[in-house]
Amino acid sequence: MIELRNLSKLFTTTDGPVDALRHINLTINNGDIYGIIGMSGAGKSTLVRCINMLERPTEGTVLMDGVDLGTLNKKEIQKIRRRITMIFQSFNLLMQRTCLENIMLPLKLAHVPAAQARARAMELLETVDLPNKANAYPAQLSGGQQQRIAIARALATEPEVLLCDEATSALDPKTTHSILELIREINRKMNITVIVITHQMSVVQEICNRVAILENGAVVEEGEVSEVFSNPRSNATRSLIYPEMAEGMMLFDKGGQRLRVIFNGAVTEPLIARMAMECGIAASIIGASTRSVGDRAYGYMLLDIPGSPEDLAKAISFLSNVPDVTVQVEAEYSGEEAEK
Amino acid sequence: MNFASAFTPEKLQEAWECLLNEFPFAIWETLYSTLLATFFAIVIGLPLGVLLVTGESKGIRPLPGPLMSFLNVLINLLRSVPFIILMVMIIPLTRVIVGTSVGTVASIVPLTVAAFPFIARLVESSLREVNPNIIEAAQSMGASPWQIVTRVMLPESVPSLITNFTLAITTIMGYTAMSGAVGGGGLGKLALSYGYQRYRFAVLYLAVIVLVIITQVIQSFGTWLAARSDKRLKEK
DSSP states (O other): OEEEEEEEEEEEETTEEEEEEEEEEEEEOTTOEEEEEOOTTSSHHHHHHHHTTSSOOSEEEEEETTEEGGGOOHHHHHHHHHHEEEEETTOOOOTTSOHHHHHHHHHHHTTOOHHHHHHHHHHHHHHTTOGGGTTOOGGGSOHHHHHHHHHHHHHTTOOSEEEEESTTTTSOHHHHHHHHHHHHHHHHHSOOEEEEEESOHHHHHHHOSEEEEEETTEEEEEEEHHHHHHSOOSHHHHHHHOHHHHHHHHHOOSOOEEEEEEEEEEEOOOHHHHHHHHHOOOOEEEEEEEEEETTEEEEEEEEEEOSOHHHHHHHHHHHHTSTTEEEEEOHHHHHHHHHO | OOSGGGGSHHHHHHHHHHHHHTHHHHHHHHHHHHHHHHHHHHHHHHHHHHHHHHTSTTSSSOOOHHHHHHHHHHHHHHHHSOHHHHHHHTHHHHHHHHSOSSSHHHHHHHHHHHHHHHHHHHHHHHHHTSOHHHHHHHHHTTOOHHHIIIIIIHHHTHHHHHHHHHHHHHHHHHHHHHHGGGTOOSHHHIIIIIIITTTOHHHHHHHHHHHHHHHHHHHHHHHHHHHHHOGGGOOO
16 A cells, blocks of 8 residues: 655755645555546656655655655665556667566566576566567567566566556557556556556546546545546546547637536436527537447536526526536636636 | 978888888787777776766766866866877876886876776766666666666667777877877887888878778777667667
């Protein structure tokens, strides 16, 4: 179990101090595939580097099975890093070494005898499904294959925790999928806890069971993935789940009354047309991101309601009477635009 | 004297005999003083170059700032003294180490002193080319600073090191020619004392041509070896 307690990291730059992380509290249970998601600059890379002490937190603690990693000396940290390993966006393989040598590296660093290291590396090549690439050099492999070798390398020392720092961000969707499959398999078969850092909601959606949303160095939302997805409470979460919607709102700059309609498995029906007919409100759809599962709808729709505040109230009461639909008034956007 | 008269048939005949009699030994002297000086310069310069990278404040094993400043100043100082002057300046040191300040063996001392700061800078630049992400990956595996240097930084920069060491060898060979001025042997001495001072310009030119050929051969071999060792260039 990894626990982050009141974790803060302050960087001193030439432009003054920067709060990279602010009072982070997270608990990652054994066996979790835990997603940490945020826009670039949200502090996710710093956060993941605090977990294996590549970055020393300015404040707060990182506990692994109750042990405060901040109190360990250099040698002990080096040992801990065999139990918490890491893969990266740019794979970071040694380019002058063969795949086999790359996988053997962490074992050699841990002074494992060469023959034993080689056997283990061959075994891992099987695990990542590249048994015939032992003597190939990384430059001869595709991105997805390089990441597989990097995963094998990260598994060499039989870790308990695998940190994935934007591990699929440099890969195409199909390769991303196969790498995520592999990570899920590792999580299940080897019982390795996985912490996934990403800016792609689809990654979290595909493999994570829990998620924390990071914005400006702070956790703004945390919980079960299904829960956070069906009912996002913060703007950061919404713009991550529905990035196209945030853009839609930017484009739509006339002032007005905005409603966010959330479908939590509502029966698919012509809702907007019904509202037009029954309430006489001609709402325009500013943005929408919905998915149908069977005959049920999940997702969001952002509406512009023309007319008076009474019309808005009418629309709200109409929509909130629909089962499995929730309605929120988008205060900040109408407010912002009213000022102009 | 007439320049053209240096290339009469008799003079050319004389130069040809010199080529057969004197050149083989001169070439040998040039090569062994070059290679030995390069070897000693690498022995001193390589660790120094490593320290310049690992010891800086953001390096993998920071050293005290004043020590780093001292190393940098020392290297810049030695690099800025012209070789021919450095050679004379360190005659006392040469005497202490070799027992004499004259001769090919003695010339290896100033050659080494002139070359190791150069090598240190070349090693520094090679190591700085190593992708910092790969170093971070090694740290994330629990590598110690020593392991990062020996198992990651140096192996990853082998092609660049070969290229830079080739540059160093050809530069040091240029220095050996200068050491001919104060008693070091080799093609430089042959060109200066035999060719220039005794007005045998044909010999002078011949020595230069041989130096050019040796430089070319070393450079081509170095370039070939660097390309061959670089696994990033392997065909898919």
